[in-house]
Amino acid sequence: MKNLLIALTVGSLVGCYDEDTFAEDYATAICDNMASCETDAVDGYMELGLDEETAQTTFDDAYTLMCDTEAEESDGEDADSDCDFDKASAQTCVDEVEAMSCDFWTTGEGMPSACADVCG
Secondary structure (H helix, E strand, O other), X not given: OHHHHHHHHHHHHHHOOOHHHHHHHHHHHHHHHHHHOHHHHHHHHHHOOOOHHHHHHHHHHHHHHHHOOOOOOOXXXXXXXXXXXXXXXXXXXXXXXXXXXXXXXXXXXXXXXXXXXXXX
């Protein structure tokens, strides 16, 4: 019975997962991952030939661009109105971004495939 209650609770949470919640969760996951990978990213940039100051500035600029910007005001139109939102892929995407390897920030490879499936 306990397992059934857990399954129903988890199922109902995924059932309520929508595009707005995904966007917020994804932004949090990607920025948390990026922040936790700062040392690896800066080291990776230095391995690519950047000096330490330039490597740190490159990371800081990327972080600011992705994570320290205020939400843009919407004019009421949904830019992704043709999106066939896949709740399961969205939740999997967020979970996998949270666990994503720091290599992503220097190679650009390793974005979870579920993220490409969020809009069907």
